[in-house]
Amino acid sequence: MxxxxxxxxxxxxxxxxxxxxxxxxxxxxxxxxxxxxxxxxxxxxxxxxxxxxxxxxxxxxxxxxxxxxxxxxxxxxxxxxxxxxxxxxxxxxxxxxxxxxxxxxxxxxxxxxxxxxxxxxxxxxxxxxxxxxxxxxxxxxxxxxxxxxxxxxxxxxxxxxxxxxxxxxxxxxxxxxxxxxxxxxxxxxxxxxxxxxxxxxxxxxxxxxxxxxxxxxxxxxxxxxxxxxxxxxxxxxxxxxxxxxxxxxxxxxxxxxxxKRADEFQRRRAQIAHLYSEAFTGQAALQVPQAREGVEHAWHLYVLRLRAERLRVGRDAFVELLRQRGVSVSVHCIPLHLMRVYQDRYGYRPGDFPIAEDAYSRCLSLPIYPAMTDRDVEYVVDSVLATVREQSK
Ligand SMILES: Cc1ncc(COP(=O)(O)O)c(C=O)c1O
CATH class of the missing domain: 3.40.640.10 (Type I PLP-dependent aspartate aminotransferase-like (Major domain))
Incomplete structure (x- = not known):
């Protein structure tokens, strides 16, 4: 694999x-x-x-x-x-x-x-x-x-x-x-x-x-x-x-x-982001990140969001299914107000920031880095699309 x-x-x-x-x-x-x-x-x-x-x-x-x-x-x-x-x-x-x-x-x-x-x-x-x-x-x-x-x-x-x-x-x-x-x-x-x-x-x-x-x-x-x-x-x-x-x-x-290689790295990250977005746009179960007008995105992370209503599994299971296919992904970010220390010290509570919580519940970060080969990028795309196909409602 x-x-x-x-x-x-x-x-x-x-x-x-x-x-x-x-x-x-x-x-x-x-x-x-x-x-x-x-x-x-x-x-x-x-x-x-x-x-x-x-x-x-x-x-x-x-x-x-x-x-x-x-x-x-x-x-x-x-x-x-x-x-x-x-x-x-x-x-x-x-x-x-x-x-x-x-x-x-x-x-x-x-x-x-x-x-x-x-x-x-x-x-x-x-x-x-x-x-x-x-x-x-x-x-x-x-x-x-x-x-x-x-x-x-x-x-x-x-x-x-x-x-x-x-x-x-x-x-x-x-x-x-x-x-x-x-x-x-x-x-x-x-x-x-x-x-x-x-x-x-x-x-x-x-x-x-x-x-x-x-x-x-x-x-x-x-x-x-x-x-x-x-x-x-x-x-x-x-x-x-x-x-x-x-x-x-x-x-x-x-x-x-x-x-010395920062610009070259940047171009490769943007290229990978473009390939991902091209492959995932139009998939009803996926929300691709959009670069805001007037910014040049550094693509440190490629944060994909799932549309829960279109899938039989949630984000955590989706992450696990990708892992089983050999694709390691991460989650950015766990909102800080959901963490105990910020609740105990400052009185924050779940529900305080619904947009952040919604993003957290649906997001996953795909691999994106200049050391990825074209085959790696293709493999990530195929794995995400195959998982969506298998888990779509
Ligand atoms: C948004 C943000 N701020 C600050 C930091 C802290 O960076 P460092 O690990 O260099 O201290 C990180 C690290 O991941 C981060 O993601």
């Missing part, structure tokens, strides 16, 4: 060369490779500043920290995300305020954000934290407008959105990374480019970038990472408590090699 794993990273001789160079250099933690990765990533998204960090979770934590968000503050975000998004808010003692998603794009429903903010009920609202879910950009024009009107900061969770573009009023098509006050990317193993574990914060604000550099390494001053090389000094000051979120040169070396 042919098998298609949910993910396989695309690593080759360039990644090996870069990593071996670091291993042989005598400098394996944060150093010249991490600094070069920052410069090249900033150039890739068109940002003025990029700070490499250990993961996107840390990037989000640092971004909110740099904005001064603290105990009792409120931050609006989506429940249809990975726990890291809301966890970073909670790290600072702030409160994640969930707002339901739009039924098509599965991103924050901006009209609902607007309506909630307009009530004036959120007395400590400080920031909006949209997630570009699956790699599809949010409606940033409207979110920026709400933020401006209510003096809110905007931190983008761009974990899925390396390479995504969004049409913006007055700016044209813009890559995610220069839109909100701060953007946070992930280079986790399954992401569009990977450093195994890693993340990046980008911003146009030099002061925020500086704050994040310092906070990412225990609050030491800017060039503390040089303190063991011949140009560095053993002396450092600690003016504030920081965190340990720096990215090592071993990880950054992978990132440098991956970044």
């Amino acid at each position: 042919h098998r298609v794993p949910f993910h396989r990273p695309c690593l080759g001789p360039d990644e090996e060369r870069e990593v071996v160079e670091v291993l042989r250099s005598g400098w394996i933690t944060t150093g010249p490779k991490a600094k070069r990765f920052e410069r090249e990533f900033a150039a890739y998204v068109g940002a003025s500043h990029a700070v490499a960090v250990a993961h996107c979770t840390g990037a989000l934590h640092l971004a909110l920290y740099a904005l001064g968000i603290g105990p009792g503050d409120e931050v609006i975000t989506t429940p249809f995300t990975f726990t890291a998004t809301a966890e970073a808010i909670a790290y600072l003692g702030a409160r994640p305020i969930f707002v339901d998603i739009e039924p098509d794009g599965l991103n924050l429903d901006v009209s609902k954000v607007e309506a909630l903010v307009a009530t004036g009920r959120l007395k400590r609202l400080r920031a909006l934290l949209p997630v570009h879910f699956a790699g599809q950009g949010c409606d940033m024009d409207r979110l920026l407008e709400i933020a401006k009107r209510h003096e809110l900061k905007v931190v983008e969770d761009a974990a899925h959105a390396v390479g995504s573009r969004i049409q913006l009023a007055g700016r044209g098509m813009v890559k995610v990374g220069t839109i909100g006050d701060l953007s946070c990317f992930s280079f986790y193993a399954t992401k569009n480019i990977t450093t195994a574990e890693g993340g990046m914060v980008t911003t146009e604000d030099e002061a925020l970038a500086h704050k994040i550099v310092v906070a990412s390494l225990h609050g030491m001053n800017r060039d503390a990472w040089k303190r063991y090389d011949s140009t560095g000094s053993w002396y450092y000051e600690i003016d504030e408590l920081g965190f340990k979120y720096n990215l090592s040169d071993v990880h950054a070396a992978l990132g440098l090699a991956q970044l």
